[in-house]
């Protein structure tokens with residue numbers, strides 16, 4: 352970002368393997384969580400036959416909880432990787448909210464999306480606007496979903512369970528169980544909005560910006576399409 | 582609560598004959614004509630209801646035989662008396678006849694024989710005589726607006742009576758959802774500013790026994806536990822006795838296999854309703870309601886709402902009046918002007934974002950076509 356000299360390079364290794372693996376595991380589990388979560392809230396039409404021959408709701412909930420565990424443990428792993436990985440692994444958690452220059456670049460990026468700038472800037476890591484969206488939509492949204500999710504999960508495990516000890520306090524804080532359900536449900540839409548924007552922007556920028564995106568999240572290498580300075 | 586001054590036919594001898602040295606529970610029971618056999622049955626029933634196991638029945642019996650009965654003051658604020666109605670319908674006959682006198686309802690303006698000044702004098706006498714020892718049971722709650730003028734007892738705001746009676750109480754029981762959470766009189770927009778009693782009584786242990794009304798066996802179980810063991814039952818985070826409120830209706834519901842199977846009543850008159858499928862889709866609040874209805878049931882264990890074919894309305898949960906329809910699974914979020922549920926809000930916003938993305942993509946494509954080659 353700051354080092355203009357580096358710009359001569361046409362490819363930089365940014366996303367290390369654990370981070371990429373984490374990204375795609377998260378993609379899968381969050382999609383499973385959204386689909387199963389939606390059907391927990393609004394179940395599918397009634398199953399024919401005897402109760403003993405069916406376990407549809409049970410399987411849907413099982414998938415939700417399993418994906419929930421995977422997403423949550425993955426998220427903890429991602430936090431660990433922010434310490435263990437390269438500097439780009441830290442960007443997700445640290446938007447430079449107190450840097451004037453950074454806000455200037457956010458503004459530049461907004462103008463680029465409003466078709467007011469002819470050329471976008473080049474970034475090895477995330478562009479500042481993307482970084483901000485990732486932090487506010489994804490990081491905060493995910494933390495919220497994990498906390499409310501395990502609070503709901505603690506109701507099934509019962510009082511005195513580890514989940515109850517760690518997350519049970521959330522329920523009275525939000526009012527009652529029904530409120531936690533409602534907030535958890537709203538949180539899903541918050542994440543869905545992130546995913547819609549994120550996927551659109553990833554594809555758009557892959558085509559229109561001066562650097563690679565999707566292949567970067569697959570192979571780890573950021574490819575720049577030109578040699579001009581930022 | 583002017584209606585509460587009516588004398589009733591219930592035996593409430595604690596008021597009129599206040600014995601010199603207090604009797605034991607057992608003595609009271611025998612005086613009421615209860616046989617020993619019946620007494621022991623009550624003890625084992627109570628032990629079972631409290632989830633204590635059979636070995637505890639003799640302990641309960643022993644305590645009842647040796648301990649002095651505990652004075653109870655039962656006050657009524659803004660309420661509908663459904664808690665009292667439930668209480669006197671407790672399954673075991675002993676309750677109606679005995680638990681009432683056993684706990685020596687020294688003051689209960691609904692159930693006692695005395696009325697008017699006599700009643701207020703009885704209250705004062707109990708407070709003085711048993712300072713720091715009596716249990717204060719509160720049915721209903723105080724309205725704070727207009728200095729409490731929306732609920733007058735004996736010519737004074739109930740708020741004052743409540744504070745006065747709570748000052749020297751050993752412990753306080755909050756009967757029902759009114760005293761515990763606020764219930765209907767505290768529902769939006771709450772014109773009288775009715776508040777649950779823990780907003781007013783802040784220096785005493787409060788046992789919440791929510792429900793509209795609470796189950797009779799739960800009420801007597803809580804009282805019997807306190808009397809026999811001389812301590813409060815173990816409470817959960819929100820102050821409810823764990824023995825009755827640690828699980829949701831849904832956790833022990835007999836329709837649960839249909840929930841897990843994905844078999845739901847879709848409409849009130851459909852085939853699934855006749856087959857007794859799960860009521861989740863027609864708004865059952867069992868999955869979010871902590872109470873003992875699906876295990877203890879009502880009216881001597883006869884039935885409970887879900888067994889009767891209606892979903893749980895969540896009456897023992899905080900603010901259950903303000904969560905929108907009883908018949909919707911996804912409840913309304915009133916903060917959004919026109920009441921909407923999470924899916925309606927989410928889909929509307931996601932639809933807007935989707936449209937914006939599509940429009941943005943279209944403009945991007947046009948721009949890109951116009952400037953083909955500019956970039957290199």
Ligand code: HEM
Nearest residue numbers: 384385388389391392419496497500501503504532536539
């Ligand atoms: C991206 C993350 C997640 C999304 C989008 C999501 C979505 C949802 C949705 C929409 C519901 C239905 C809420 C309702 O209307 O009742 C739900 C329920 C639930 N979720 Fe999640 N969830 C997520 C993460 C988690 C996590 C990490 C856990 C923890 C294990 C979890 C546990 C639960 C539980 C226990 C329920 C209630 C199930 C029931 O009532 O039967 N969720 N989720």
Ligand code: HEM
Nearest residue numbers: 377378381443476477478485489546550553564565567568
């Ligand atoms: C098929 C759909 C998806 C594609 C094509 C995709 C693509 C990408 C790409 C290209 C990046 C790198 C951005 C950059 O280079 O600056 C990225 C980062 C990221 N994506 Fe996705 N993504 C998808 C779905 C998701 C989903 C569903 C989530 C989570 C809800 C998600 C969360 C993230 C996060 C948190 C990062 C930041 C990674 C980091 O800094 O550690 N993505 N994604």
Ligand code: SF4
Nearest residue numbers: 831834859860865867
């Ligand atoms: S009827 Fe209600 S409490 Fe019973 S299983 Fe269905 S949702 Fe749960």
